[in-house]
Amino acid sequence: MKKIKKIACIGAGYVGGPTMSVIAQKNVDVEVTVVDLNVARIAAWNDGDLNHLPVYEPGLDDVIKEARGRNLFFSTDVDKAIKEADMIFISVNTPTKTYGKGKGQAADLKFIELCARQIAAVATSDKIVVEKSTLPVRTAEALKSILDNTGNGVNFDILSNPEFLAEGTAVSDLHNPDRVLIGGEDAEAIEALVQVYEAWVPRERILTTNLWSSELSKLVANAFLAQRVSSINAISELCEVTGANVDEVARAIGQDSRIGSKFLKASVGFGGSCFQKDILNLVYIARSYNLTAVADYWEQVISLNDHQKSRFAEKIIQTMYNTVNGKQIAFLGWAFKKDTNDTRESAAIYVADHLLDEEATVIIYDPKVSAEQIYKDLDYLGTRSAEDNRRLVKVVESHHDAVKGAHAIAILTEWDEFKGYDWQQIKNGMKKPSFVFDGRKILNKKQLVNLGFDYYSIGE
Numbered sequence: 001m002k003k004i005k006k007i008a009c010i011g012a013g014y015v016g017g018p019t020m021s022v023i024a025q026k027n028v029d030v031e032v033t034v035v036d037l038n039v040a041r042i043a044a045w046n047d048g049d050l051n052h053l054p055v056y057e058p059g060l061d062d063v064i065k066e067a068r069g070r071n072l073f074f075s076t077d078v079d080k081a082i083k084e085a086d087m088i089f090i091s092v093n094t095p096t097k098t099y100g101k102g103k104g105q106a107a108d109l110k111f112i113e114l115c116a117r118q119i120a121a122v123a124t125s126d127k128i129v130v131e132k133s134t135l136p137v138r139t140a141e142a143l144k145s146i147l148d149n150t151g152n153g154v155n156f157d158i159l160s161n162p163e164f165l166a167e168g169t170a171v172s173d174l175h176n177p178d179r180v181l182i183g184g185e186d187a188e189a190i191e192a193l194v195q196v197y198e199a200w201v202p203r204e205r206i207l208t209t210n211l212w213s214s215e216l217s218k219l220v221a222n223a224f225l226a227q228r229v230s231s232i233n234a235i236s237e238l239c240e241v242t243g244a245n246v247d248e249v250a251r252a253i254g255q256d257s258r259i260g261s262k263f264l265k266a267s268v269g270f271g272g273s274c275f276q277k278d279i280l281n282l283v284y285i286a287r288s289y290n291l292t293a294v295a296d297y298w299e300q301v302i303s304l305n306d307h308q309k310s311r312f313a314e315k316i317i318q319t320m321y322n323t324v325n326g327k328q329i330a331f332l333g334w335a336f337k338k339d340t341n342d343t344r345e346s347a348a349i350y351v352a353d354h355l356l357d358e359e360a361t362v363i364i365y366d367p368k369v370s371a372e373q374i375y376k377d378l379d380y381l382g383t384r385s386a387e388d389n390r391r392l393v394k395v396v397e398s399h400h401d402a403v404k405g406a407h408a409i410a411i412l413t414e415w416d417e418f419k420g421y422d423w424q425q426i427k428n429g430m431k432k433p434s435f436v437f438d439g440r441k442i443l444n445k446k447q448l449v450n451l452g453f454d455y456y457s458i459g460e
């Protein structure tokens with residue numbers, strides 16, 4: 001059995017960076033090199049100041065401190081890393097297509113294909129190629145075809161090893177995964193990857209399947225998780241009109257061990273780079289096999305999520321006497337969830353866009369997201385000019401500056417620090433009546449009502 005000595009990973013993003021760091025941390029005798037075309041990103045991974053890492057994840061700095069320079073390296077020299085490695089992870093982005101056939105639904109595989117072509121062109125020895133990115137089922141077939149037809153006669157084994165980490169808890173998810181999934185055809189290649197994970201993951205948690213089950217399971221896992229959020233969010237609207245409380249309903253149903261208590265927190269809507277993208281991908285695959293009922297079923301998870309985001313924005317407008325024009329609305333949080341600086345598909349972007357259409361002034365504070373990123377997110381929508389976004393939106397460095405003189409506060413991310421603020425002091429500095437719209441259900445309703453806030457929380 002061949003023991004892996006050198007690993008390369010193409011793509012130093014939210015998955016490639018943390019995943020490879022932990023693999024290196026736990027496999028001291030394996031040299032791990034993470035490569036990326038993005039020079040600034042690699043420079044940030046190599047930065048001596050660990051506060052400058054390109055990905056913010058609790059605990060990641062300690063892992064990097066331990067492994068970087070020992071057996072973990074970050075580089076822009078993709079060819080060299082490919083050439084030297086026995087095993088190559090592909091962890092590049094697979095966004096939703098924005099053009100051509102499948103636009104708005106299918107996964108854009110151009111980055112994956114580029115990696116395959118580069119591996120094929122450069123490799124001079126046998127490689128195990130591991131799909132770490134989330135991919136449509138049967139992508140391995142395409143990869144194999146590119147590698148075998150343009151390669152230098154070397155042997156490529158393809159494995160699927162989707163990643164299940166969640167952002168904000170990436171390091172603990174990687175240290176202690178519910179399961180590791182490996183799909184493949186070649187027993188030796190599978191065993192080589194099993195050995196890498198066995199350095200810290202108990203063998204019974206490493207599942208091996210055929211390639212197609214592994215690729216599909218990743219899309220299905222995300223679809224089921226997102227479906228739970230949309231299901232509870234659908235119930236949150238029903239709670240608001242019936243007098244039920246969605247947290248109480250979630251607790252009551254979650255105690256049923258068949259239902260389970262996790263992922264039942266009603267919110268302003270799910271975000272993140274993957275849930276929507278992966279469901280759209282699943283829908284596209286189902287449609288391409290003419291499975292209309294299956295596609296329609298999963299598409300509803302996204303429709304409900306869109307509804308939840310716009311419903312929250314509408315609630316703010318209606319409650320504030322049907323106009324927010326010129327009113328100052330403080331946003332606490334911009335990231336798609338707490339403990340990450342990632343803003344991709346964050347509900348905050350869409351809620352802000354809706355309010356800006358009504359000419360509200362939005363003042364944003366997020367502990368980890370930069371002003372540059374926030375403007376980039378809004379400009380990307382193309383709803384209004386960059387100039388108008390800067391006229392209507394201010395990004396501030398402290399929550400004090402966001403809430404001072406505000407007509408309303410909207411909670412868009414569940415950062416823990418928001419709970420500990422001096423809400424009496426906040427109230428004193430706000431316009432009256434002072435509204436709070438809690439899109440994350442993190443504040444103490446009784447306390448806020450006692451302080452005289454007009455408090456709205458989803459699902460109550």
Ligand SMILES: NC(=O)C1=CN([C@@H]2O[C@H](COP(=O)(O)OP(=O)(O)OC[C@H]3O[C@@H](n4cnc5c(N)ncnc54)[C@H](O)[C@@H]3O)[C@@H](O)[C@H]2O)C=CC1
Nearest residue numbers: 011012013014015036037038091092093094111133134163
């Ligand atoms: N973000 C997450 O929490 C999770 C993401 N995934 C999946 O993992 C994959 C990667 O996601 P992220 O890490 O979030 O993406 P990302 O966008 O943060 O990172 C991808 C990186 O790949 C680089 N890249 C693209 N093409 C390249 C090439 N030809 N050569 C070298 N570098 C190249 C990009 O410059 C970028 O830095 C996606 O398929 C995603 O669906 C899976 C589980 C969790």
Ligand SMILES: O=C(O)[C@H]1O[C@H](OP(=O)(O)OP(=O)(O)OC[C@H]2O[C@@H](n3ccc(=O)[nH]c3=O)[C@H](O)[C@@H]2O)[C@H](O)[C@@H](O)[C@@H]1O
Nearest residue numbers: 163164165166167229263264265267270271272274336337
């Ligand atoms: O493929 C991926 O990218 C990853 O997608 C999700 O991870 P992530 O998006 O990082 O974060 P989650 O904790 O799943 O949250 C997703 C969104 O749902 C929201 N959410 C989650 C749970 C909940 O009960 N309610 C709720 O509104 C979160 O606030 C967030 O906006 C999955 O949980 C990971 O297993 C998967 O690897």
